[in-house]
Amino acid sequence: MLVAHADLARFVAQVLVAHGMAAPDAAIVADALVWANLRGKDGHGVVRLPRYVELIQVGDLDPGARPEIALETAAMFVLDAKRAAGAVAMTRAVDDACRRAKAGGACFGLVRETTHVGAIGRFAYQAAETGCAVLMAATGPPFMAYHGTTVPSLSTSPLAIGVPGDAEPVVLDLATSVASIGRIRQMLASGRSLPDGWALVDEGTDAGGTGSRIVPLPMAGAKGAGLSLMFELLTSVLGGAPILSTHLGPEHRTRHLQNAFVLALDVAAFRTASGFRHDVGELTAIIKALPVREGFDEVRLPGEGSAAVERLRRQKGIPLLPSTWEALRSLGAAHSVDLPRI
Amino acid sequence: MLVAHADLARFVAQVLVAHGMAAPDAAIVADALVWANLRGKDGHGVVRLPRYVELIQVGDLDPGARPEIALETAAMFVLDAKRAAGAVAMTRAVDDACRRAKAGGACFGLVRETTHVGAIGRFAYQAAETGCAVLMAATGPPFMAYHGTTVPSLSTSPLAIGVPGDAEPVVLDLATSVASIGRIRQMLASGRSLPDGWALVDEGTDAGGTGSRIVPLPMAGAKGAGLSLMFELLTSVLGGAPILSTHLGPEHRTRHLQNAFVLALDVAAFRTASGFRHDVGELTAIIKALPVREGFDEVRLPGEGSAAVERLRRQKGIPLLPSTWEALRSLGAAHSVDLPRI
Numbered sequence: 001m002l003v004a005h006a007d008l009a010r011f012v013a014q015v016l017v018a019h020g021m022a023a024p025d026a027a028i029v030a031d032a033l034v035w036a037n038l039r040g041k042d043g044h045g046v047v048r049l050p051r052y053v054e055l056i057q058v059g060d061l062d063p064g065a066r067p068e069i070a071l072e073t074a075a076m077f078v079l080d081a082k083r084a085a086g087a088v089a090m091t092r093a094v095d096d097a098c099r100r101a102k103a104g105g106a107c108f109g110l111v112r113e114t115t116h117v118g119a120i121g122r123f124a125y126q127a128a129e130t131g132c133a134v135l136m137a138a139t140g141p142p143f144m145a146y147h148g149t150t151v152p153s154l155s156t157s158p159l160a161i162g163v164p165g166d167a168e169p170v171v172l173d174l175a176t177s178v179a180s181i182g183r184i185r186q187m188l189a190s191g192r193s194l195p196d197g198w199a200l201v202d203e204g205t206d207a208g209g210t211g212s213r214i215v216p217l218p219m220a221g222a223k224g225a226g227l228s229l230m231f232e233l234l235t236s237v238l239g240g241a242p243i244l245s246t247h248l249g250p251e252h253r254t255r256h257l258q259n260a261f262v263l264a265l266d267v268a269a270f271r272t273a274s275g276f277r278h279d280v281g282e283l284t285a286i287i288k289a290l291p292v293r294e295g296f297d298e299v300r301l302p303g304e305g306s307a308a309v310e311r312l313r314r315q316k317g318i319p320l321l322p323s324t325w326e327a328l329r330s331l332g333a334a335h336s337v338d339l340p341r342i
Numbered sequence: 343m344l345v346a347h348a349d350l351a352r353f354v355a356q357v358l359v360a361h362g363m364a365a366p367d368a369a370i371v372a373d374a375l376v377w378a379n380l381r382g383k384d385g386h387g388v389v390r391l392p393r394y395v396e397l398i399q400v401g402d403l404d405p406g407a408r409p410e411i412a413l414e415t416a417a418m419f420v421l422d423a424k425r426a427a428g429a430v431a432m433t434r435a436v437d438d439a440c441r442r443a444k445a446g447g448a449c450f451g452l453v454r455e456t457t458h459v460g461a462i463g464r465f466a467y468q469a470a471e472t473g474c475a476v477l478m479a480a481t482g483p484p485f486m487a488y489h490g491t492t493v494p495s496l497s498t499s500p501l502a503i504g505v506p507g508d509a510e511p512v513v514l515d516l517a518t519s520v521a522s523i524g525r526i527r528q529m530l531a532s533g534r535s536l537p538d539g540w541a542l543v544d545e546g547t548d549a550g551g552t553g554s555r556i557v558p559l560p561m562a563g564a565k566g567a568g569l570s571l572m573f574e575l576l577t578s579v580l581g582g583a584p585i586l587s588t589h590l591g592p593e594h595r596t597r598h599l600q601n602a603f604v605l606a607l608d609v610a611a612f613r614t615a616s617g618f619r620h621d622v623g624e625l626t627a628i629i630k631a632l633p634v635r636e637g638f639d640e641v642r643l644p645g646e647g648s649a650a651v652e653r654l655r656r657q658k659g660i661p662l663l664p665s666t667w668e669a670l671r672s673l674g675a676a677h678s679v680d681l682p683r684i
Contacts, residue, residue, distance in 0.1 A: 073446050075446040075449060076446075100417075101417075105414075105416065106415070106448075106449075108607060135477075145635070146629055147641075148635050148640070149632040149633055149634060163580075172569065174569075220561035223516045223561055223562075224562065226514040229514070229625075229643075229644065230503040230644065233475070233622055233625070237505075237621045238613070239613075240613045242621055244629075245621065245624050245628055265576075269415055270452065270581065271581075271582045276579060279587065280579060283575070283584065286591055287571065292490060293490050293491055299488060300489075300490065302568040302572065
């Protein structure tokens with residue numbers, strides 16, 4: 001089932017507006033979810049909309065929240081997101097961080113108390129398109145097992161690094177798990193089985209069933225686990241909004257919450273932007289032309305695979321699983337929002 | 343063969359002074375190399391001293407270099423290391439970054455044109471001990487294969503993240519390869535064989551032989567490769583001192599060079615330092631007490647294994663391989679420097 005991306009975004013925004021979100025914010029969230037689908041990151045795409053609505057209904061996501069700067073110095077700020085949608089808070093944080101970087105060379109922004117950040121690469125593109133190099137990460141509730149443990153104890157903390165490029169930005173976007181929980185869910189929903197080492201799956205349950213307990217494992221074992229733990233310390237704990245210790249500690253509070261940080265560097269403060277872009281183009285061309293190892297089709301640059309998917313999906317439409325389509329249909333019907341055209 | 347760490351550092355410093363390094367700088371480098379040995383990171387330890395001497399002799403490491411701030415704004419600086427020893431440049435950069443972070447909340451420092459940075463965790467401890475949270479990475483000559491290629495095309499870029507902790511700092515220190523080139527070399531030198539997926543080894547050569555061509559592989563495949571590439575863009579290319587493209591491009595210049603970045607955040611600018619330290623202690627205690635997975639002895643925090651090795655080696659001494667001892671003996675003999683006591 002193929003849906004045009006613009007019409008899908010229109011639908012998502014209308015559903016969010018029907019749940020009390022202001023139209024400009026709804027457009028930002030819709031755009032971020034559909035962008036994930038366009039880039040082939042379907043686990044962070046519109047499949048999340050029912051969950052966003054649920055978060056609004058239980059009061060964990062405030063559709064009317066207006067994020068505010070809680071703290072700032074010459075080189076950093078803390079954005080209190082007040083439980084705004086992740087895309088709204090991140091768009092604002094990247095905007096602020098890049099504006100401040102243009103003034104002072106660099107800026108570190110902390111985003112406190114937001115909700116599902118989604119495909120973090122989106123915000124790295126946003127920064128790189130303004131001429132900033134950027135490094136950002138997000139943390140959230142524990143889904144992934146810390147290295148050597150059996151229980152969900154770490155966020156699958158996504159990380160993105162982006163720079164302006166010769167033609168377009170070069171953006172690396174990854175989860176600190178072997179695969180993101182979204183991708184794992186999407187794989188199971190589409191009936192595929194998980195490769196070895198991706199997750200712990202409770203024995204006696206069907207890995208494809210929705211009731212089975214799936215615990216993603218960190219990439220590179222102790223390294224991925226360490227990165228995720230340090231991101232929690234650098235964001236949630238530094239911002240005074242700990243997530244893991246409230247979930248795992250004696251309080252055992254499990255309310256949905258995410259935090260993030262954004263480091264923005266104004267390329268032009270370091271060297272001429274054109275010289276930088278030229279050198280990025282030169283290096284990526286060199287990497288792209290390296291001899292290909294047996295078993296690989298080509299050498300792929302960060303974001304290159306997703307860019308190819310995006311070109312295709314912008315033209316042909318976004319494929320949706322029947323289960324996702326059904327969920328969207330229910331949301332549309334509940335609020336008389338016209339379904340996107342197939 | 344066990345050597346006391348203080349006497350080993352005395353020896354290393356004297357050898358460096360004999361090669362023209364000022365005593366305070368030689369003490370910094372000696373301390374960094376011996377620290378790596380103390381922490382069990384022997385591949386970055388005194389085994390590197392002969393190479394440092396060689397770098398001085400061919401003019402790639404300037405023992406008399408005085409790093410200088412080449413560029414600065416309110417929130418960032420570029421330190422031109424002028425081919426100083428990596429430990430000298432990094433110590434200075436962390437010092438500057440933390441001092442500026444204390445004034446402005448956060449500071450991003452770029453270190454341009456230094457040499458072997460070594461065990462990067464050392465400098466994260468330095469920052470955390472002053473009350474700063476820190477994130478840093480370094481790049482250097484290509485040793486590791488980009489994902490899907492057969493040739494050395496990426497640095498094994500080390501990365502460190504550190505924060506002040508309840509009792510002592512929590513520091514994560516990793517290479518973006520499955521294992522650092524130092525550790526791989528050390529394993530081969532000690533006659534052990536490499537686990538699968540750690541490196542490409544030329545067929546027809548003995549993996550343990552010194553003549554075999556070893557190309558380390560990135561951790562988590564495309565993810566580790568992407569991180570290393572992005573670190574080159576964020577440090578070398580942003581600083582105008584590209585390494586990979588000069589090595590791999592048509593110029594094919596292969597002079598030793600490293601670059602690095604340091605992001606320092608003054609914890610006290612975000613919240614009370616005591617509150618932060620308390621919460622770090624709370625979370626690490628929770629993680630440490632999680633149920634242990636089959637096949638693991640215990641849950642280990644970042645730096646915990648190395649800290650245990652350090653306690654032991656401070657007391658019992660640092661074990662050196664016969665090949666390392668022989669190399670040190672030659673260096674000592676050439677300059678009438680007394681060998682460390684065994």
